[in-house]
Amino acid sequence: MSDLHTVNKSPFEKNSLDTCLRLSKAGSSILLYEDGVYAALAGTAASGKIAGALADRKVYVLEPDYRARGLKSDRLIEGVEMVDYAGFVDLVESCDKVQAWV
Amino acid sequence: MKFAIQVNEGPYQHQASDSAYHFTKAALEKGHECFRVFFYHDGVLNGTRLTTPPQDDRNIVNNWVELAEKYDLDLVVCVAAAQRRGIVDEGEAERNGKDATNIAPRFRISGLGQLIEAAIQCDKLVVFGD
Numbered sequence: 549m550s551d552l553h554t555v556n557k558s559p560f561e562k563n564s565l566d567t568c569l570r571l572s573k574a575g576s577s578i579l580l581y582e583d584g585v586y587a588a589l590a591g592t593a594a595s596g597k598i599a600g601a602l603a604d605r606k607v608y609v610l611e612p613d614y615r616a617r618g619l620k621s622d623r624l625i626e627g628v629e630m631v632d633y634a635g636f637v638d639l640v641e642s643c644d645k646v647q648a649w650v
Numbered sequence: 651m652k653f654a655i656q657v658n659e660g661p662y663q664h665q666a667s668d669s670a671y672h673f674t675k676a677a678l679e680k681g682h683e684c685f686r687v688f689f690y691h692d693g694v695l696n697g698t699r700l701t702t703p704p705q706d707d708r709n710i711v712n713n714w715v716e717l718a719e720k721y722d723l724d725l726v727v728c729v730a731a732a733q734r735r736g737i738v739d740e741g742e743a744e745r746n747g748k749d750a751t752n753i754a755p756r757f758r759i760s761g762l763g764q765l766i767e768a769a770i771q772c773d774k775l776v777v778f779g780d
Contacts, residue, residue, distance in 0.1 A: 556666075556669075581669060582666075582669060583665075633673055636673055637676045637677045640776055641651050641774070645774070646774055646775070646777075
């Protein structure tokens, strides 16, 4: 069992993603939702953070929030998985505990 | 699995109450149990029946009420946060000498102990909002 970390703020607005990446352990999962989805975009100043995390953690993005911001799937960082709310529920169910970084 | 949900934000400043609503709905539709939804801080503003958004706007209060009716949810508003923000039921109106109530149906006002109990009783507590 591992932990699920949720990040709901854009990496261009707050440093909650940095805190999450610094403190989350290898093998844990990270879900980007609300404005956190901007961290999942390829080709931005923050892309390297997620690419680095993918080496030893799973990264998910909440698809309805991603789409609601007009973002297209071809801009998603390779290795980041899209989930819907049912998938969000599954992630919570399968993890040991949920940590919300705000 | 038994979930508990904490909502820390109001419906017009943050996406948290929508995220919490959609998560709770998805969990219930998958057959999970929701032990309690606890509304804290500005989250108590999810529980006023006097809100009247435009008809083409989502009505988050009604959404919660309908979900609660369908699944018999326990929607609990933090009393201290509610008093500060003017969310009032009959008991609070009488206790504090207020001339009206505005608590939405299916919501109830109670204390922080309800959040602690939910955290103890549930398998997973999911927090929405800052």
